[in-house]
Amino acid sequence: MTRTGAVEPPPAFRQQLLAAIPRLRRYARTLVFDAAAADDLTQTALERALAHWHQFDQQRDIAVWLVGIAHHAFVDDRRRHSRVVVTEPDELNEIHDSLRGATSDPGLRLDLIAAFDRLSVEQRELLLLAGVEQFTYAECAQALGIPIGTVMSRLSRARVALRLLLDGDGAPASRTLRRVI
Amino acid sequence: METNEHRPIDDVMLSAWLDQELDPAERARVDDWLREHPADAERVRRWGADRDALGARLGSVLAEPVPERLGQLVWRGTPPPAAPSHTRSRGWRLAAMVAFFVVGGVVGAAAMWVAQRPSALMSEASDAWVHRAALAHAVYVPEIRHPVEVNVADSPEADRAAQEQHLQRWLTKRIDTPVPLFDLRGHGFELVGGRLLPDALGTPCAMLMYQHQGGQRVTVYLRKADSSVPAAFQYEQEGDVGLFYWVEGRTGYALAGSLPRVQLLALAEAIYAQQQRK
Numbered sequence: 001m002t003r004t005g006a007v008e009p010p011p012a013f014r015q016q017l018l019a020a021i022p023r024l025r026r027y028a029r030t031l032v033f034d035a036a037a038a039d040d041l042t043q044t045a046l047e048r049a050l051a052h053w054h055q056f057d058q059q060r061d062i063a064v065w066l067v068g069i070a071h072h073a074f075v076d077d078r079r080r081h082s083r084v085v086v087t088e089p090d091e092l093n094e095i096h097d098s099l100r101g102a103t104s105d106p107g108l109r110l111d112l113i114a115a116f117d118r119l120s121v122e123q124r125e126l127l128l129l130a131g132v133e134q135f136t137y138a139e140c141a142q143a144l145g146i147p148i149g150t151v152m153s154r155l156s157r158a159r160v161a162l163r164l165l166l167d168g169d170g171a172p173a174s175r176t177l178r179r180v181i
Numbered sequence: 182m183e184t185n186e187h188r189p190i191d192d193v194m195l196s197a198w199l200d201q202e203l204d205p206a207e208r209a210r211v212d213d214w215l216r217e218h219p220a221d222a223e224r225v226r227r228w229g230a231d232r233d234a235l236g237a238r239l240g241s242v243l244a245e246p247v248p249e250r251l252g253q254l255v256w257r258g259t260p261p262p263a264a265p266s267h268t269r270s271r272g273w274r275l276a277a278m279v280a281f282f283v284v285g286g287v288v289g290a291a292a293m294w295v296a297q298r299p300s301a302l303m304s305e306a307s308d309a310w311v312h313r314a315a316l317a318h319a320v321y322v323p324e325i326r327h328p329v330e331v332n333v334a335d336s337p338e339a340d341r342a343a344q345e346q347h348l349q350r351w352l353t354k355r356i357d358t359p360v361p362l363f364d365l366r367g368h369g370f371e372l373v374g375g376r377l378l379p380d381a382l383g384t385p386c387a388m389l390m391y392q393h394q395g396g397q398r399v400t401v402y403l404r405k406a407d408s409s410v411p412a413a414f415q416y417e418q419e420g421d422v423g424l425f426y427w428v429e430g431r432t433g434y435a436l437a438g439s440l441p442r443v444q445l446l447a448l449a450e451a452i453y454a455q456q457q458r459k
Contacts, residue, residue: 017255018247025251026242033397033439035421036323039248046254112234114441117395130200131232132239137202156196159228166231 009053016062017049023133024066030128031074031121041077045070064135068143071125115165123158130155190214195225199232310386311426311435314402315419317378317388318437322398329374329390333362348375352387358405358432360387363452369393370448378402399438399448406433414449416442425449429456 009017024045028038048069049056056065116124129135129143130151140155141148188194190211197203198211215222321328331351336344345362352360355377362372370391378386386404393399406428417424423445426435434456436449 014255018252021247021251021255022243022245025245025247026239029242030239033393033395034323035439037396039251043251043254046251050255111441111443112231113238114444116235116238117397117441121395127232127235128239132236137197137200152193152197152202155200156192159196159231160192162231163224163227 007054009050013053013056017046017066020062020066021046023063024070027067027125027128027133028070028074030124031070033117041070041074044073044077048073061135061139063133064139064143067129067133067135068145071144112166115162118165119158119161122154123161126151126155127158127162190221195221196228199225199229310402310404310433311417311424312419313378313386314400314426314435314437315417315422315424317402318400318422319420321376321388321390322400322439328398329388330376332374334371334373334392345372352377352403356385356387356403356405358403360389360403361455362389363401363455365391365399365448365451368448368451369395370399373398397438397440399436399440399445401452402433402435402437404433404435406431414453416446427453429453432456 021042025038025042028041028045029035032038032041045066049066056062116127119127125144126140129140130137135143137148137151137155140151144151146154188207194203194207194211195215198208198215201208203211215225331344331348333341333344333348349360349362352375360375362375365372370393373390373392375387375389378388384405386402389401389403391399391401414425414427417426421439422437423440423442424435424437425445426433427449428434434452436445436452438445438448440448
């Protein structure tokens, strides 16, 4: 709604934005599983970025700035639709227990992505940003609006949790099922 | 950094070491520690391997073409007119196909299906039915407001049981085969509700939708089978939608979801087990 400024974003900025879309989409996909909903979130972030383009400091990595915008859009949205419950790290033990049932086939090991998807959204986004995107801890803290200490502890817990999920080997099969896969 | 001399070498330290976020003194201290503690070194090595594997797996999104509307938005600076969310999804083409099929289906499209599959018996030509299940999944799963005709999840807690009973009776009556409302809460999936789907051969099919806390949805399809010959579990992948289907008693079952196969299988097993108890 900042039409008063009436200064359109310069083409160079639009170009930067365009180049950052794939990474922004990937971040959104880490927050929301549904691809269409993730693209809606990406769209919201791009709209906000265009409306506030003058706030972007060219010294910074535009991906960090955009992730911050998307993160806050996601948090706003989640607050509005409080029906959506987010799995907290404390629930991990419960999840781990349920996994023992889920992987009843000894031949099946929990897939990396399946394990990743079971982490809390806060853990997933940090594993993506610090691990995959190679944001520095300071950049993560800036984008997510949390202290660096929280980035550090949450990230290390996320790594431990992911390993726990991947190492969780199944109990013997409780029931057999004909399968052709 | 005198205080850091006393900082214990814990998971947080090791994790920061992996990300090269330690200052040189701390880094040297952790280097020494890892040399003396092979178990910790192994743990950190695995974290690093997980990080790399995750990067490889999550990299596929980057290779996807950017949806046109996002590119247009950046250039024009104005969002395109709001479209219903299912037409925005990657599966919009599928969605359009099914919308056509569902809405005008009784005439033309149905004839097409029948022509393609003269006798779509579940046991031998199950792919037609399974394909439809995949299409319906692609259409209804992205729906925010009307994913189902009878919504159980939105009814007040007190009315929920009554609404579930209504859904079950309605679908059972319409598809002429028992429709149990499977309980997948053990896997984190709550029942959203159900709807009735038309079928090219005049046999309607029931769809049940379940939603995970993370927002992920799976759909279960039940259809009166043409043959009572039990068919073992089969798996098919249509785009990113995975499907398990089987026949038991006189009912054909299909489970669709964009989940890793292992996770989908766990749900299929749960449904199978519950159906056995009926």
